[in-house]
Structures are given as C-alpha cells and as structure tokens.
Amino acid sequence: MGVGWRLSQESFLSGSDLFSNAMLRFGWGITGNQNIPNGRTVDLYGGENGDTFYDIGGTGSIQTGYRLQSLGNPDLKWEENKSVNLGFDVELKHRTNISVDVYNRTTDNLLFPPALPATAGVANPPYVNIGKMRNRGIEVSLGYNGTIGEGKLWNMNLTATHYNNEILQIDGVSTSFFGPIATRNQNAVINQVGQPIGSFFGLMANGYYTDSLDAAQCGTGDPLGKCWDDGARPGRIKFVDVNGDHHITAADRVVIGSPHPDLTAGLDLGLRWGQFDVSATFFGSFGNKIFDVQKYWYVFRVFDTNVRNDLLTNSATLDGQCNAVPPPPGSPTGTPGTYPCPGKLTNPGAKYPRVDVSDDFSKQYSSYYIEDGTYVRLRSLQIAYNVPAGWVRWIPAARIYVQAENLFTITGYEGLDPSLPAANIQGNSQEDLRDQYRGVDRGSYPSNRLISFGISTSF
Amino acid sequence: MNTRNWHSLVTGTALLMLVGGVTNSCKDFLDQAPQGALDLSTLTTRTGVEGLLIAAYRSLDHNNGVGGNWGNAGSNWVWGSVASDDAYRGSSANDQPPIADVEVYHWNTGEADTYLNEKWTGVFDGVARCNATLRLLAKVLQEKPSEISASDAASIKGEALFLRAHFEFEAWQMWGKVPYYFEDDVDYRKPNNMSSDSVVKLIIKDLDDARAILPSAPRSGQAGRATKFKAMAYKGRVQVNAGQYAAGRATLxxxxxxxxxxxxxxxxxxxxxxxxxxxxxxxxxxxNASVNDGQPNGDNGNWGERLNFPYSGSPFKCCGFHQPSQNLVNFFAVDDSGLPTTLTNPNWNANNSNFVANTTVAVDPRLDWTVGRDHVPYKDWGLHESGSGWVRDALYSGPYSPKKNVHEKASGAQSKVGWQPEQLNAVHLHIFRYADLLLELAEAEVQAGNLENARTIVNQIRARAGQMAQGCGTTTDSLVKAKYPTCATDPSLAGMAIPMIHQTNLDSLRTPWALYRIGRYTTPWTDQQFAWTAVQLERRLELAMEGHRFFDLRRWGIADTTINSYINVEQARRTYLAVAVGGYAARHREYPIPSVQIDLSVGGPGGGLVQNTGW
Structure with a gap:
C-alpha cells in the first residue's frame, strides 16, 4: 500500500517559483516470494552410479542402490517480504531533479536449507521457512539539465545507493552456515547471524611473527602460547588467537570482511555543442571487500604455479637462521636434529610472508586474502558528430561516433579486475545462490576495453 | 517518481496477493516427487531395502555423495599411513597441502579441518545409510510381511549392523569419543559424552547382534556380503584394538x-x-572396486587411491602421492637367517641414500611388493625409474613409490574412462584381511604369555611371504631387456611373480636386482618383550602402506617415541619434515573433531559435540 502527497499543489507551495514539483511518498507492503523449490515437501530417495551403486558380488557388475537424497518439509510456505519505504521527489525550476528513497525490508520465513550435521547423512537438508534477513538502504538520485549558451546543453545524473544487509535469524538454533562453494578445501564465505549474507570468513592476520618467541607466544606475549606447534614461525603470517586457547586453529576463524559496498554510484554526463555531442558514464563501488582466492596460487604457490613478480623482493626476510639442522653425519640413530630460529624479522612491512616451501601455516584462509574492492570506472564514453541532412545528397542524415568502453579504472585492487561478475551458483534445487558467493575473485575473465568507431545512417 | 508510481505500487501489491491465492491452491503440485526420484512409499519393497543396503556397502570407500578429496579414502592412507613412519604425503611440496598438515602433525589448520570433515562425513554417512536400511526393513516387514523371507530379512539386518559397526569403528579409531547412532535416532546433534570404552561396547554389541543372525555363507553367493564369521572376525579386531586382548584372543x-x-x-x-x-x-x-562397469568416470574404482601412483614418466601418468619413507625401505633389510635386521642391529636405519636394485643387501621379498624402487621391476610394468619421471619430485619426498594398490598390466583391471584412467583400477581395497587378523591374534597370544603360539602365527605369515618374489614381469620391455638380459633368456625369471627357493625355515632367491631372503623364527620364544617386538615388526612388514600403522603405534603406546625419533632421523633425509620435529604430542592421541561439526551440533541434547583434549 502506498500514499503520496504532492506538496507542490498545496497552497503553501503552489505559487513557488522554486518548486516546480514536490512530492512525499510512503509505502508499506507484504509480498510473498513463491519461489519454493519443486518436490521438496517430501523425503526423496534416489540412486546414482558412483554414489550408491556397488559391485557386491565382486564380479565386475554393479547393483543398483539408493539413498535418501533430500529431506522434505511438508510445511513449506512462502517467504514474506515486509517493506517500508519513505521517499520524496523534488523538481527545482524544471532543471534539477532530486529523489531520495529510504527503505527497510525484512524477509521473514526465509526459505533455505540450513546445513545438517553429517551424522544425519549427506542428504540435502530440507528447506525450511525459518530465516530472517533485513535490508535497509537509501537511494539518492540527483539530476540537472543546464545550458551554457546558445545550442550548448549539458546534463548530469548521479545516482547513489547505500544499503545494509543483516541476517537476523537462521533457524533459531544455529548461528551460521557456510557458503555454497569451498575452494581447495577451505570455505571463504559464511552466513552468520548479525552479519551480512555472504560474509568472508577466516583467521585474522596481523602482520608477521617477528622472532621465535613471538611465534611460540602466539604473537601476543602469551606465556602459555603453543602456536609454534601449530606451525607459527618467524616471518610467517601472524594470526590472532581469537578464542584464547593458546593455539591457532580453525576455531579462531571469524568474519573478516563483507563483499557488500558501503556505496555504489553512477554518474551520467552529457554535453551537446552544436553538431557534436559527448556522453560519459562513470560507475563506482566503494568500501566493498574482495576475497582474492588467487593468492592461494600466486602467493602461496600451490601446484607449483607461477607467482607474482615481486614475491622475491617483497617477502618477509629474517636476519638469521630459521630452519632445520639435521644431526651431524655419523650421529647415532635417533639423535634429534635441531630447529634453531635465532633469525628475527627485518621487514615487518613486507607484502608477503617469508618464502618457505614448508609453510602450510600462512596459506590458511585469512584476512590476508582480503583486499579493498573500491573502484571507479569510466564505463563508457562516446563522442559523436551529427552530420546534417543534405551534406551528402543520398544520405538523409548520419551520425559518426567514437565510443570507448572501460577506458580506465581507478582502483587499489591488485587483481585483474575489481568488478567481479556474479558467480552463477545454484543450490541443490537449482535455486539462485549468488548472493552467498559475492566478491570472491577466482580469476574470472576481466572486463574488456573496447574502442569502436561507427557511422549510423539510413539510405 | 510521481503519482503513477504509487498507483502501480498499490496495484502491484494487489496483484501479488492474487498470485498468492492462485499459488496456494497449487500446493498439491509441490507435493509431487520430481522425476527420477523415489518417495518412501515407492521404495517400501524388497528392492528398496536391498538398494539402501547396497548404498551402505558403497560407503566402504569414497563416493560421490560425500564428495571431497582424499580425507575419506577407505584405506585411511592419509590418517593411518602418512601420519606414521610408513609414508610421506609425497608428490610435490605444493599439492594437497591438507595432507602435509597431517604429515607434520599440524592437525588443527583450517585445511586439515576440512579433510577431517570429509572423513567424519564419510563414516557417519555410512552409519546413516545403514540406519536407513534398518528403518525401511522394519517398515516393509510390518506393512508387507510376505515381501522378504525371514532368512533374508535376518541377513539384511545383520549386514546393516555389521557395516554400522565398521563405520563406527572407523570413527572411534580416529576420534575416540564419538556419538553412536541407531536407526531410531531423530536428533543428529548427539553429544560425544560416552567414554571411548562405551563406544567399543556398542560396536561389539552390533557385531554380536549381527553374528547371531547372519548366515555362514554370504547371501546369494555374493562374496562382498557380511557373514557370521566376518562379524566374528571383526569383533576380534575391535577387541584387540581396544586392548581387550583376552577376549579378543578367544574370539579370534x-x-x-x-x-x-x-x-x-x-x-x-x-x-x-x-x-x-x-x-x-x-x-x-x-x-569391491569396479571399473568399466558403466560408470562414465570410473568413479566406482579405487577412487580413494587414485593419487597414489607413480608420476608422469610411468605408465600411470600421475600423481605420486603416498610415497614410502626411507625408514620403511630400510626396515625390510634382513640378516643371514632372513630375519629382520631391525631385531638385532641398532643401526638398521642408517642408510640415507636411494636404495636401488642391488644384491648386496638382502631384503624381505615383501619389500618389492610394497615399495616401488629404482631399477626393480614394478609388477609387470617395466622398471621403476625415479630419474625418468616415475617420481614427481625425488629431491622433495624421496625416490620411492607405492605399489600394493597398483594393478598388474596383464590383469586388465585398468579403467578405460575417467580423469587419468591409468590410475583407476579394480584392485579391491583390503580393509581387513586374514593376515591382519592372524597378527592381531599373535599379539593377544603374546599378551597371554603363549609366546610359542605367537611364533607359530608369525612363521605362518613369513612362510607365505616366502613363496613368491617379484620377477621380470615383462620380457619384451626394452629397458628391462637392456638392464637385465637374463629376463629374456631365463624363463624362471620371466614371470611377474617367481617362486623362491625353499629350504627348511628359509626361502631365498637371487635375482639380478635383489637378493631376497626370508626365514622363520626357529628358536623358541621365551622372552615376552622379544616376542612382542617380533610381532610388531611382522605387522609392519606385512601390512605396510595399508593405512594401519599410525593406529597400531598409538594403541601400542609407542606412537610418541616412535614418531618423534622417526622424524628426528627422517628430517635429515627429507628436509621439509624439519617442521615436524617434536611435533607429535599427547594431544595427537586423537584427531581433532572437525570444527564445523561441532558448530552444527550446537543446541543438541546434552550440549552437542565437545572437542577432543588439546585441540
């Protein structure tokens, strides 16, 4: 349901020169999302060769087997979106348009399959209407049409969006579940109550261990620290012992960033000068984080891949030894070697941890993988000349233009392209899960820069 | 926006409400099962019950339902072999890092956690498949009493109980205190608050129940099925593994x-x-691995073992994991009477260099059925040559390759389909074999003081091991012919397995690549410690690389000393192991429970899962 109030027609504004239009809007609604996956109200069994079929006789011929493949929920119902929005539109002197919308949308009975413990088997969990999520946001649009002189017109339109997403409830009991994809045995994404959907998950990196004492004491002077046993060494990435158990373990993982931007904005600019016109579109995304999974390869070199070209010069180095020394030749069997580590970190500001083939510690998913994804890009620029009718006898009119797409991008992101395409990810019932896997850079093909030249006309 | 927009907001809402009414009335449509899937009523038949049981058997090795990588290999090569002194992760420094974490005892990294979760998921999905079978069997018996004969119903139930005991044993072996799931459980967040001994009791109860109702011979003549005697054997295994030697001895x-x-x-x-x-x-x-059975990717083959083959210069092409350690290779040397050098010579582990083909150091013939080493025929595939690409990175993880899990060329057991079909085969994966059982009985006999009974068993194992040695395998391979011309001229050498020369209590054979020798213990065993050591040595020689070693060391109470002294020596040979110096500590008594499973059990009755001590 919506209500609008056209202020510009009220007596106190109707005579105004300034406000050519002004309106206040309010909307409230409950809508259902009927996107209920098919066939998920009953338990379903099935068989797959490679999963449930077996050569029970040992003679090379397989027998058909079945297992519970998905658990049903007979009480499935719609999701419910409750939304409230408040907005106003103002037009000033027929030149300036301002529109602002503030909204709060809560999705209740959110349909999703919360993970079951493995002790329930690997059947797809049932879809249940138990989640709750909130989106709050503001959208602002600002337009202006101006003239510079005779035949010289210009316009701009700026739109900006800010939103805040938060998972309010999962199933009332569990507080998190992982995103749909684990890359090389690790989950980079978690959905956690109190956090935005698709948050990044991992250990918290905090520089590098400076010396052997620092490594043993978990980087915090913890006298009970046993982080050395977990693989901490000088020059390796220092992780925060979040749960304070004097070890670095999987239980120290926390939400380490959000793929959601603080602000996205688009700016369209146009200029017409006689027969020439120019238009440009900028787009910017601010404050979003990118989980650059590719570091697993080009920093940590899994599968002996190529690495970044500054890895040798920009890695942490020690001023002394930190590696194993075997027992001297001829020692009796069982004589232990030593692991002297007097070396101290010389360059705490290094970009990469110490180059060390035995380092399986630093490559654990952590905030070290997270980069700022802020960028501003000139998405398109077009300069055109409109050929007047009659210049060429058999052409009524023509337009000649040069157009450039993605001409430049301003960003601090070191990967190929901060504007990651949406991952095409579906769940067990073909539902769209891309919101649970945003901002993870798995090395997708970057945006092209395209420069084209054209003439459009008719004969 | 203008007035038109809020009009559309109102009408839009009304329209959506209308759609809601229509869709609600279509709810029957939602209740339909999609094509290709079966609901429980369709499955409430004999076929359904048998199908669920087949799927439970399928869980003996990795399957596509559980997915993941090699954490769930049925052989336990990661948990039982790489974590011990038998083997390295192998391959290269930068492949499958989670296994490297296991190898150097960093079991609590995020990546190791994921591998642990694969194992946890695999075994408990196996339990779930057994319980689904038991539930459906009861339902069919109740609703359609004439559908399944009483004897078949008893066997089906016994088979499911047997398998459930196996999967719970796997879990117990890994984590000690684990929850036990029965067919009537509905909450899957049970706590792990039972003592380790109580878990063993439940495993044994399932095996006793299975034994009471299983037939003596496998049902329908299908060799893979559980029988009364398999249940009995498995019970003895559980008892010995739990340290219940007296009871185990009687059972075995x-x-x-x-x-x-x-x-x-x-x-x-x-x-x-x-x-x-x-x-x-x-x-x-x-x-029962099978290939060329219609599965388009060879997924029913030796999935869990597929990485464990020689590298690209070999006929198998990939991937060089699970490489035997130098320690293991040295362990196979024998003295003049064909007994392990390890028994008498404290310097048995002195050799640091590549133990290539030679006839100066006599070895137990099982070495060349267990380890691929240079210039020695590799079953019937030609010569193992680490310098010609059979090993991925010998400087990193040594020059040896696994061998037991590799098929013979002449066996035809290789897959024709799948990623790297050369490494996919139908070699059945032994989880529990009779030699393993006999050696467990020998342990129990030593514990009971019946040292001579133990000696008889060990000698029985050694006599079998002395039957055949690795032969040329091929007489046509040009490298074999060039290196060992007699392969082409001496028919007694030509076969893949060639008979040893049998003398009283000693079998030996001199081939161009090895001097094989294996003898029986002829002196009566009178010292319990000696007998205990000899049984332990025999168990390693017989079962090396089969995924048992780590668990054996642990239950013998010697994991800390054995592993830490192994690492101290081995790190001089494979420098990457330096990080593991002193790495085995008290907390390694059990593997950590995967953190995600602990999280998912939150809110369960009894407080859910609690992490093992020290993790």
Missing amino acids: QEVVDSAKFALETSFDHVWTGFPQFANGKETILAY
Missing part, C-alpha cells in the same frame, strides 16, 4: 578354528587386479 581363535578364512597362497595374490583373486579366502572386508 574361534574364527581361526572355523577355517572359513585362510592366507592367499602367495603375497602377490593379496593386492591384485586379477579378478580370480578378488574376494579370495584372505578377504574379510574389502571395498
């Missing part, structure tokens, strides 16, 4: 007396792709 002796099982005639018939030896008399429980 009963199995031996039943004469239902026996050792294969020769060692090369144990791990083999030749179909005539599949499910032979030595098999108690194995995963």
Whole structure:
C-alpha cells in the first residue's frame, strides 16, 4: 500500500517559483516470494552410479542402490517480504531533479536449507521457512539539465545507493552456515547471524611473527602460547588467537570482511555543442571487500604455479637462521636434529610472508586474502558528430561516433579486475545462490576495453 | 517518481496477493516427487531395502555423495599411513597441502579441518545409510510381511549392523569419543559424552547382534556380503584394538578354528587386479572396486587411491602421492637367517641414500611388493625409474613409490574412462584381511604369555611371504631387456611373480636386482618383550602402506617415541619434515573433531559435540 502527497499543489507551495514539483511518498507492503523449490515437501530417495551403486558380488557388475537424497518439509510456505519505504521527489525550476528513497525490508520465513550435521547423512537438508534477513538502504538520485549558451546543453545524473544487509535469524538454533562453494578445501564465505549474507570468513592476520618467541607466544606475549606447534614461525603470517586457547586453529576463524559496498554510484554526463555531442558514464563501488582466492596460487604457490613478480623482493626476510639442522653425519640413530630460529624479522612491512616451501601455516584462509574492492570506472564514453541532412545528397542524415568502453579504472585492487561478475551458483534445487558467493575473485575473465568507431545512417 | 508510481505500487501489491491465492491452491503440485526420484512409499519393497543396503556397502570407500578429496579414502592412507613412519604425503611440496598438515602433525589448520570433515562425513554417512536400511526393513516387514523371507530379512539386518559397526569403528579409531547412532535416532546433534570404552561396547554389541543372525555363507553367493564369521572376525579386531586382548584372543581363535578364512597362497595374490583373486579366502572386508562397469568416470574404482601412483614418466601418468619413507625401505633389510635386521642391529636405519636394485643387501621379498624402487621391476610394468619421471619430485619426498594398490598390466583391471584412467583400477581395497587378523591374534597370544603360539602365527605369515618374489614381469620391455638380459633368456625369471627357493625355515632367491631372503623364527620364544617386538615388526612388514600403522603405534603406546625419533632421523633425509620435529604430542592421541561439526551440533541434547583434549 502506498500514499503520496504532492506538496507542490498545496497552497503553501503552489505559487513557488522554486518548486516546480514536490512530492512525499510512503509505502508499506507484504509480498510473498513463491519461489519454493519443486518436490521438496517430501523425503526423496534416489540412486546414482558412483554414489550408491556397488559391485557386491565382486564380479565386475554393479547393483543398483539408493539413498535418501533430500529431506522434505511438508510445511513449506512462502517467504514474506515486509517493506517500508519513505521517499520524496523534488523538481527545482524544471532543471534539477532530486529523489531520495529510504527503505527497510525484512524477509521473514526465509526459505533455505540450513546445513545438517553429517551424522544425519549427506542428504540435502530440507528447506525450511525459518530465516530472517533485513535490508535497509537509501537511494539518492540527483539530476540537472543546464545550458551554457546558445545550442550548448549539458546534463548530469548521479545516482547513489547505500544499503545494509543483516541476517537476523537462521533457524533459531544455529548461528551460521557456510557458503555454497569451498575452494581447495577451505570455505571463504559464511552466513552468520548479525552479519551480512555472504560474509568472508577466516583467521585474522596481523602482520608477521617477528622472532621465535613471538611465534611460540602466539604473537601476543602469551606465556602459555603453543602456536609454534601449530606451525607459527618467524616471518610467517601472524594470526590472532581469537578464542584464547593458546593455539591457532580453525576455531579462531571469524568474519573478516563483507563483499557488500558501503556505496555504489553512477554518474551520467552529457554535453551537446552544436553538431557534436559527448556522453560519459562513470560507475563506482566503494568500501566493498574482495576475497582474492588467487593468492592461494600466486602467493602461496600451490601446484607449483607461477607467482607474482615481486614475491622475491617483497617477502618477509629474517636476519638469521630459521630452519632445520639435521644431526651431524655419523650421529647415532635417533639423535634429534635441531630447529634453531635465532633469525628475527627485518621487514615487518613486507607484502608477503617469508618464502618457505614448508609453510602450510600462512596459506590458511585469512584476512590476508582480503583486499579493498573500491573502484571507479569510466564505463563508457562516446563522442559523436551529427552530420546534417543534405551534406551528402543520398544520405538523409548520419551520425559518426567514437565510443570507448572501460577506458580506465581507478582502483587499489591488485587483481585483474575489481568488478567481479556474479558467480552463477545454484543450490541443490537449482535455486539462485549468488548472493552467498559475492566478491570472491577466482580469476574470472576481466572486463574488456573496447574502442569502436561507427557511422549510423539510413539510405 | 510521481503519482503513477504509487498507483502501480498499490496495484502491484494487489496483484501479488492474487498470485498468492492462485499459488496456494497449487500446493498439491509441490507435493509431487520430481522425476527420477523415489518417495518412501515407492521404495517400501524388497528392492528398496536391498538398494539402501547396497548404498551402505558403497560407503566402504569414497563416493560421490560425500564428495571431497582424499580425507575419506577407505584405506585411511592419509590418517593411518602418512601420519606414521610408513609414508610421506609425497608428490610435490605444493599439492594437497591438507595432507602435509597431517604429515607434520599440524592437525588443527583450517585445511586439515576440512579433510577431517570429509572423513567424519564419510563414516557417519555410512552409519546413516545403514540406519536407513534398518528403518525401511522394519517398515516393509510390518506393512508387507510376505515381501522378504525371514532368512533374508535376518541377513539384511545383520549386514546393516555389521557395516554400522565398521563405520563406527572407523570413527572411534580416529576420534575416540564419538556419538553412536541407531536407526531410531531423530536428533543428529548427539553429544560425544560416552567414554571411548562405551563406544567399543556398542560396536561389539552390533557385531554380536549381527553374528547371531547372519548366515555362514554370504547371501546369494555374493562374496562382498557380511557373514557370521566376518562379524566374528571383526569383533576380534575391535577387541584387540581396544586392548581387550583376552577376549579378543578367544574370539579370534574361534574364527581361526572355523577355517572359513585362510592366507592367499602367495603375497602377490593379496593386492591384485586379477579378478580370480578378488574376494579370495584372505578377504574379510574389502571395498569391491569396479571399473568399466558403466560408470562414465570410473568413479566406482579405487577412487580413494587414485593419487597414489607413480608420476608422469610411468605408465600411470600421475600423481605420486603416498610415497614410502626411507625408514620403511630400510626396515625390510634382513640378516643371514632372513630375519629382520631391525631385531638385532641398532643401526638398521642408517642408510640415507636411494636404495636401488642391488644384491648386496638382502631384503624381505615383501619389500618389492610394497615399495616401488629404482631399477626393480614394478609388477609387470617395466622398471621403476625415479630419474625418468616415475617420481614427481625425488629431491622433495624421496625416490620411492607405492605399489600394493597398483594393478598388474596383464590383469586388465585398468579403467578405460575417467580423469587419468591409468590410475583407476579394480584392485579391491583390503580393509581387513586374514593376515591382519592372524597378527592381531599373535599379539593377544603374546599378551597371554603363549609366546610359542605367537611364533607359530608369525612363521605362518613369513612362510607365505616366502613363496613368491617379484620377477621380470615383462620380457619384451626394452629397458628391462637392456638392464637385465637374463629376463629374456631365463624363463624362471620371466614371470611377474617367481617362486623362491625353499629350504627348511628359509626361502631365498637371487635375482639380478635383489637378493631376497626370508626365514622363520626357529628358536623358541621365551622372552615376552622379544616376542612382542617380533610381532610388531611382522605387522609392519606385512601390512605396510595399508593405512594401519599410525593406529597400531598409538594403541601400542609407542606412537610418541616412535614418531618423534622417526622424524628426528627422517628430517635429515627429507628436509621439509624439519617442521615436524617434536611435533607429535599427547594431544595427537586423537584427531581433532572437525570444527564445523561441532558448530552444527550446537543446541543438541546434552550440549552437542565437545572437542577432543588439546585441540
């Protein structure tokens, strides 16, 4: 349901020169999302060769087997979106348009399959209407049409969006579940109550261990620290012992960033000068984080891949030894070697941890993988000349233009392209899960820069 | 926006409400099962019950339902072998890092956690498949009493209980205190607050119940099925593993007396792709791998073992994991009477260099059925040559390759489909074999003070091992002919497995690549410690690389000293192991429970899962 109030027609504004239009809007609604996956109200069994079929006789011929493949929920119902929005539109002197919308949308009975413990088997969990999520946001649009002189017109339109997403409830009991994809045995994404959907998950990196004492004491002077046993060494990435158990373990993982931007904005600019016109579109995304999974390869070199070209010069180095020394030749069997580590970190500001083939510690998913994804890009620029009718006898009119797409991008992101395409990810019932896997850079093909030249006309 | 927009907002809402009414009335449509899937009522038949049971058997090795990588390999090569002194992760420094974490005892990294979760998921999905079978069986018996005969129903139930006991044993072996799931459980967040001994009691109860109702011979003549005697054998295994030696001895002796099982005639018939030896008399429980069975990717083959083949210069092409350690290779040296050098020579582990083909150091013939080493024929595939690409990175993880799990070229057990079909085969994966059982009985006999009984068993194992040695395998391969010309001229050398020369209590054979020798213990055993050591040594020699070693060391109470002194020596040979110096500590008594499973059990009755001590 919506209500609008056209202020510009009220007596106190109707005579105004300034406000050519002004309106206040309010909307409230409950809508259902009927996107209920098919066939998920009953338990379903099935068989797959490679999963449930077996050569029970040992003679090379397989027998058909079945297992519970998905658990049903007979009480499935719609999701419910409750939304409230408040907005106003103002037009000033027929030149300036301002529109602002503030909204709060809560999705209740959110349909999703919360993970079951493995002790329930690997059947797809049932879809249940138990989640709750909130989106709050503001959208602002600002337009202006101006003239510079005779035949010289210009316009701009700026739109900006800010939103805040938060998972309010999962199933009332569990507080998190992982995103749909684990890359090389690790989950980079978690959905956690109190956090935005698709948050990044991992250990918290905090520089590098400076010396052997620092490594043993978990980087915090913890006298009970046993982080050395977990693989901490000088020059390796220092992780925060979040749960304070004097070890670095999987239980120290926390939400380490959000793929959601603080602000996205688009700016369209146009200029017409006689027969020439120019238009440009900028787009910017601010404050979003990118989980650059590719570091697993080009920093940590899994599968002996190529690495970044500054890895040798920009890695942490020690001023002394930190590696194993075997027992001297001829020692009796069982004589232990030593692991002297007097070396101290010389360059705490290094970009990469110490180059060390035995380092399986630093490559654990952590905030070290997270980069700022802020960028501003000139998405398109077009300069055109409109050929007047009659210049060429058999052409009524023509337009000649040069157009450039993605001409430049301003960003601090070191990967190929901060504007990651949406991952095409579906769940067990073909539902769209891309919101649970945003901002993870798995090395997708970057945006092209395209420069084209054209003439459009008719004969 | 203008007035038009809020009009549309109102009408839009109304429209959506209308759609809601229509869709609600279509709810019957939602209740339909999609094509290709079966609901429970369709499955409430004999076919349904049998199908669920087949799927439970399929869980003996990795399957596509559980997915993941090699954490769930049925052989436990990661948890039982790489974590011990038998083997390295192998391959290269930068492949499958989670296994490297396991190897250097960093079991609590995020990546190790994921591998642990694969194992946890695999075994408990196995339990769930067993319980689904039991539930449906009860339903069919109740609703359609004439559908399944009483004897078949008893066997089905017994088979499911047997398998459930196996999967719970796997979990217990990994984590100690684990929850036990029955067919009538509905909450899957049970706590792990039972003592380790209580878990063992439940496993044994399932095996007792299974034994009471299972037939003596596998149902329908299908060799893979559980029987009364397999349940009995498995019970003895559980008892010995739990340190209940007296009870285990009685159980295992009963199995031996039943004469239902026996050792294969020769060692090369144990791990083999030749179909005539599949499910032979030595098999108690194995995963029946199959290839070229219609599965388009060869996924029913030796999935869990597929990385464990020589590298790109070999006929198998990839991937060089699970490489035997130098320690293991040295362990196979024998003295003049064919007994392990390890028994008498404190310097048995002195050799740091590549132990290539030679006839100066006599070895137990099982070495060349267990380890691929240079210039020695590799079953019937030609010579193992680490310098010619058979090993991925010998500077990193040494020059040896696994061998037991590899099929023979002549066996035809290789897949024709799948990623790297050369590494996919139908070699049945032994999970529990009779030699393993006999050696467990020998342990129990030593514990009971019956040292001579133990000696008899160990000698029985050694006599079998002395039957056949690795032969040329091929007489046509140009490298073999060039290196060993007699392969082409001497028919006694030509076969893949060639007979040893048998003397009283000693079998030996000199081939161009090795001096094989294996003797019996002829002096009566009078010292319990000596007998205990000899049984332990024999167990390693017989079962090396089969995923048992770590668990054996642990239950013997010598994991800390054995592993830490192993690392101290081995790190001089494989420098990457330096990070593991002193790495095995008290907390490594159990593997950590995967953190995600702890999280998912939150809110369960009794407080859910609690992490093992020290993790």
